[in-house]
Amino acid sequence: MTNDSCLRVLTILIGIVLAPVSIGTAAEQPERLPNIVFMFADDLGYGDLGCYGHPYARTRAIDRLAEEGxxxxxxxxxxxxxxxxxxxxxxxxxxxxxxxxxxDFGFGDRVAITQLLKERGYATGHFGKWHIGPEDADGTYGIDLIETIGKSREASKGRDYDLYAAAIQFIKDNHEKPFYVNIWGHATHFPVNTPLELVAHFNNVTVNRDDFSPTMQSKFDECLQIEGDLDVSMRQYLGDVHQIDLNVDRVLKTLDELGLAENTIVVFSSDHGPAPVVLGNKGARKYSNNMLGYAGQLRGGKHSQYEGGTRVPFIIRWPKHVPAGRTDDQSVCSFIDWLPTLCSIAGIQEVPDKLDGEDISLAWYGQTHKRITPLFWKSSSPGSEPAMRKGKWKLHLPTRRNAEVELYDLSVDPSESTNVAKQNPEVVAELSTRLQGWKAELPKTYQKTEGKRDRDD
Incomplete structure (x- = not known):
């Protein structure tokens, strides 16, 4: 047995011993399994919420979620x-x-978390953005009800109002049994054209560039270069974020009214970092000076494997299980861990094999998760650059001739501003071997459907 395998077994055994009594083993499950509400924003930056340090954002409901989780x-x-x-x-x-x-093709023979929860007795629903395969009919991936709702009909309430309304109705219809629901919004995806009713909440905002980190300054410059107005663009973006918060508030109030708050896991996050001001699209370039998503001190954003593209806000509330008012700044976790963690919590015994994620439930319960396997990133293109994080180190391997290997110590440089590869040749050698080994496991070619627009939007 390898060292990684031994550590994984030890982690599982510790989790069994330390898990809260109310979760229990499969034979000792509580009368009712926890509901799961997963709210996923689109292109929302790490620093776009009040609780993550945005100087102007109005996100009271999401901030409340953080206070209670x-x-x-x-x-x-x-x-x-x-x-x-x-x-x-x-x-x-x-x-x-x-x-x-x-x-283009779906998940093939891989099992989705919704299928596993459905088999466990959950009602399953999905509302909003899909983008996980060509088929979105009810029953796909074990999801009972799928409504891929686009922009809301009542523009004044923001573009995600309708899809949140449908999700809330699903919660009401299934409140007597355990349920899992994806609520995947469209805000703050390009283009940001927020209704004036929402923008009006921020009419007094005037951008002071010193309120933002150095990593944001290039976005401000790009906005000005395409004749944008920083104040107007910022108000537009803040209004779009605010409508997300208003919808989150609707969900939280629904759970309170139904008496479900204490037995519901509520998660809010984003699918990746904020979009750029200038978007490339197969040789064409789109411009939107309203794309002022903020990654805080982190470098990069959407399309980038730097921290601003890969690190996202993640807030979880589950009263009496997840500690309230806690900030976990030690555990390195990922959505690759979503499936195994929910399987652990829901008492699912037959977990799919060859998973890349880990059970991070101990971090949810208030302990520090000690990651066993590194995190990896690479696009579905044979020649694309891979990246990885192991411990405090972030490594970016180049594929272009004469490009430099990049190594960053995230414990002191989360902005990835200082390449320390030359000062740490042993670390580079170790991580490069590991990353190249992972890359060798990947397909040599990828099949995609030609002619589809916005494949990676």
Whole structure:
């Protein structure tokens, strides 16, 4: 047995011993399993919420969620565009392992978390953005009800109002049994054109560039270069974030009214970092000076494997299980862990094999998760650059001739501003071997459907 295997077994045994009594073993499950509400924003930056340090955001409901639960500062996505991020969390498998692009072909023979929960007795629903396969009929991936709702009909309430309304109705219809629901919104995806009723809440906002980190300054410059107005653009973006918060508030109030809050796991997060001001699209360029999503001090954003693209806000509330008012700044976790963690909590015994994720439930319960396996990122393109995080180190391997290997010590440099590869040759050698070994496991070619628009939107 390898060292990694021994550590994994030890972690599982510790989890069994330390897990809260109310969870129990499969034979000792409580009368009612916890409900799970998963709210996923689109392109929302790590620093776009009040509780994550945005200087102007109005996110009272989400901030309340953090006060009543735990906020994670080192939580990662599985991909830096929409489909890979969703594929990894639904399957517990790195999206780069799929030889057929999941947005075009689905998950193949891999089992989704919704299928497992459905078999466990959960009612399952999905509302809003899909982007995880060509089929979205009810029953796909074990999901009872799928409504891929687009922009809301009542524009004044924001673009996600309708899909949240449908999700709330699903919760009401299934409140007497355990339920799992994906609420995957469209905000703050390009383009941000927020109704004036929502923008009006921020009419007094005037951008002071000194309120933002150095990593945000290039976005401000780009906005000005395309003749944007920083104040107007910022108000537009803040209004779009605010409508997310208003919808989260509706969900929380519904759970309170139904008496479900104490037995419901509520999670809020984003699918990856914020979109750029200038978007490339197969040689064309789109411009939107309203794309002022903020990654805090982190470098990069959507399409980038730097921290600003891979690290996201993650807030979880589950009264009497998840500590309230806690910030976990030690546990390194990822949505690759979503499936095995929910399997652990729901008492699912037959977990799919060859998963890339870990059970991080101990971190949810208030302990520090000691990660066993590194985190990896790579797009579904044979020649794309891979990256990994192991411990405090983040490694980016180049594929272009003469490009430099990049190594960052995230414990002191989360902005990835200082490449310390030359000062740490042993670390580079060790991590490079590990990353190249992982890359060698991946498909040599990938099948995608030609001619589809916005595959990675």
């Amino acid at each position: 735990t906020l994670f500062t080192q939580f990662y996505v599985t991909g830096v565009t929409c489909n890979p991020s969703r594929t990894g969390l639904m399957t517990g498998v790195h999206p780069a392992r799929f030889p057929k692009y999941a947005a």
